[in-house]
Amino acid sequence: MPHTASGATEADHRHxxxxxxxxxxxxHHAYDPADHHGAVAPPVYFTSTYxxxxxxxxDEAAARGGxxxxxxxxxxxxxLEARLANLEGAEACLVVSTGMAAxxxxxxxxxxxxxxxxxxxxxxxxxxxLTETGLPRFGIKVIPVDLADPANLDRVATGRTKLVYFxxxxxxLSAVLDIAAIANRAHALGIPVAVDSTFAxxxxxxxxxxxxxxxxxxxxxxxxxxxxxxxxxxxxxxxTIARLHDHGLRYLTGATMSPMTAALVLRGLKTxxxxxxxxxxxxxxxxxMLEAHPAVRWVSYPQLASHRDHAIAVRQMSAGSGMLxxxxxxxxxxxxxxxxxxxxxxxxxxLGDAESLIMHPASLNRARRAIRPEAHLAEGVGDDxxxxxxxxxxxxxxxxxxxxxxxxx
Numbered sequence: 001m002p003h004t005a006s007g008a009t010e011a012d013h014r015h016x017x018x019x020x021x022x023x024x025x026x027x028h029h030a031y032d033p034a035d036h037h038g039a040v041a042p043p044v045y046f047t048s049t050y051x052x053x054x055x056x057x058x059d060e061a062a063a064r065g066g067x068x069x070x071x072x073x074x075x076x077x078x079x080l081e082a083r084l085a086n087l088e089g090a091e092a093c094l095v096v097s098t099g100m101a102a103x104x105x106x107x108x109x110x111x112x113x114x115x116x117x118x119x120x121x122x123x124x125x126x127x128x129x130l131t132e133t134g135l136p137r138f139g140i141k142v143i144p145v146d147l148a149d150p151a152n153l154d155r156v157a158t159g160r161t162k163l164v165y166f167x168x169x170x171x172x173l174s175a176v177l178d179i180a181a182i183a184n185r186a187h188a189l190g191i192p193v194a195v196d197s198t199f200a201x202x203x204x205x206x207x208x209x210x211x212x213x214x215x216x217x218x219x220x221x222x223x224x225x226x227x228x229x230x231x232x233x234x235x236x237x238x239x240t241i242a243r244l245h246d247h248g249l250r251y252l253t254g255a256t257m258s259p260m261t262a263a264l265v266l267r268g269l270k271t272x273x274x275x276x277x278x279x280x281x282x283x284x285x286x287x288x289m290l291e292a293h294p295a296v297r298w299v300s301y302p303q304l305a306s307h308r309d310h311a312i313a314v315r316q317m318s319a320g321s322g323m324l325x326x327x328x329x330x331x332x333x334x335x336x337x338x339x340x341x342x343x344x345x346x347x348x349x350x351l352g353d354a355e356s357l358i359m360h361p362a363s364l365n366r367a368r369r370a371i372r373p374e375a376h377l378a379e380g381v382g383d384d385x386x387x388x389x390x391x392x393x394x395x396x397x398x399x400x401x402x403x404x405x406x407x408x409x
Contacts, residue, residue: 002094002241003030003081022087022203023273030082044263045075065246072250076259080266081233084223087202087269088215090235094244095262099198099218100126101255102232104134106194106216109248110240111162113139118156120147120166122173122380124196125361148309150181157189167196168207169313172361172387173380174199174300174325176309179316183211194236198222198352203276205317214240221352222321224268225275229261275354275392279322282398283390287324289399295334295406297384300325322391323351327384330409335360335386341405344398345388356391356398 020028033040048070052058060066067073077095085093096102107130111117119131121144131142145152147166164186168177183193194214195207201222207215217223219231232255234244249255280303287301299306302313303320313320328334339347345358362383390398 002092002238002245003078004085004092004238025086026083026203026272027270029086030079042076042079042263042266044259046259047074070259071254071256072245074256074259074262076266077257077262080257080262080269083266083269084202084217084233085235088235089202089206089208090215090241091238092241093233093235094241094249095219095257095265096232096234096249096253097255097257097261098230099216099220099232100130101253102216102218102234103127103130103196105244105248105253105255106214106234107135107140107163107165108138108252109244111135111140114160115162116141116143116158116160117163117165118143118145118147118153118161118191119164120170120177121145122170122175123167124171127167127196147177147182148175150178150185153182153185153189153191157186157191161189161191163194164191165194165196167199168205168316169199169302169321169323171199171323172325172359172385174302174307174323175380176302176307176313176316178312179207179210179212183213187211199323200317200321201272201276201352203273204280204319204321208236210316213237219265220350222276222279223272223352224265225272225352225354226264226268227350227353227355229264231257231261231265276321277319278392279352279390280320282392282395283320283322283324283388285395286388286390286399286402290324290326290402293403293406295328295330295409297327297329322356322389324388324390326386326388327382328386328406328409332362332383334409335384336363338405338409339386341408342401344393344401351387351389353389354392356393357389359387361385361387 031042036043050067061068081093081095096105135142143156145156166177186193192213195212196216197205197207198218198221214236217233219233284303287299287304290296291299301324302309339358339360345356348357349359361381
């Protein structure tokens with residue numbers, strides 16, 4: 001069963017009427033040690049099924065959809081769902097095994113044969129695979145458009161359009177889309193809006209506050225923050241999340257999060273605001289240096305005044321995350337030489353870790369085409385694009401590492 005934002009505990013009731021800050025709620029919301037034998041950290045409940053005192057109790061639980069099996073409910077994941085919903089400002093949350101499981105559960109639960117979904121033209125590579133080859137197999141039409149101009153919705157939406165889906169900031173370009181403007185257009189047409197907010201986390205951006213109906217996160221990234229678990233979440237109105245749980249998680253995907261993963265994500269959440277502050281401070285220092293470097297052709301970081309979407313980012317986000325993109329005058333080959341000279345940046349495809357990471361989508365795409373000839377770069381992603389996930393190291397050390405690698409070009 002999905003859990004609501006309240007997730008009230010005895011500790012919450014003792015402070016009734018007081019609204020705690022984000023950092024306090026990230027540590028305490030929906031958990032009272034007194035309810036768990038005094039354990040300060042939430043226990044990890046390892047069980048695949050739940051026993052009942054009598055056959056009658058078992059029958060009653062089954063009849064009302066109660067707690068029967070761990071695919072449907074776990075006390076540890078329940079705390080995580082309540083806490084995430086509270087931090088995001090959503091009525092309810094469903095956590096699943098991966099970020100792609102969250103997107104798949106969302107799409108397969110809400111869309112049926114003959115439906116249409118409008119997506120932004122640039123998406124995470126695996127979301128592109130889902131929308132280009134996965135959903136069409138089930139008779140779902142996917143319409144990619146440039147949502148940087150929300151008026152494009154009026155041009156493509158029809159009576160069959162059941163969802164508008166986009167990321168912001170956008171992977172890997174770090175473009176920023178105007179959630180409120182898109183939501184206003186979509187709602188005028190009677191279409192709900194889902195936003196992948198992974199690049200920001202709820203510490204920096206809460207799409208529901210700007211009019212979105214649903215929010216998706218890869219918990220693998222900033223919310224967990226340590227590169228050691230996989231997880232995903234969908235957040236929104238309680239009725240919609242119940243549908244995703246009852247039809248999506250239970251019957252369609254079965255993509256249950258393990259209780260150990262839930263405990264690790266809860267641990268990561270406790271430091272989320274502190275980590276995001278450091279990620280953003282480091283990224284801004286690096287973006288400023290790169291923008292002035294003669295070997296760098298362009299930099300895309302929303303908190304730079306030169307960024308095309310800077311005004312939207314300032315209005316929509318409380319600060320910048322650690323994600324930025326750049327291109328070199330030396331192009332594709334130069335990007336490869338540059339990356340190989342780095343010592344502190346790990347050459348890896350994920351993001352949001354304590355460690356700084358770097359990737360070159362064009363190189364990855366060329367390698368993938370050996371086994372997947374249809375693989376291609378997302379719309380707007382050029383051969384020169386390099387994506388940085390700036391970590392928590394000392395900014396001076398990261399800048400020095402980047403400078404020495406650029407000096408070879």
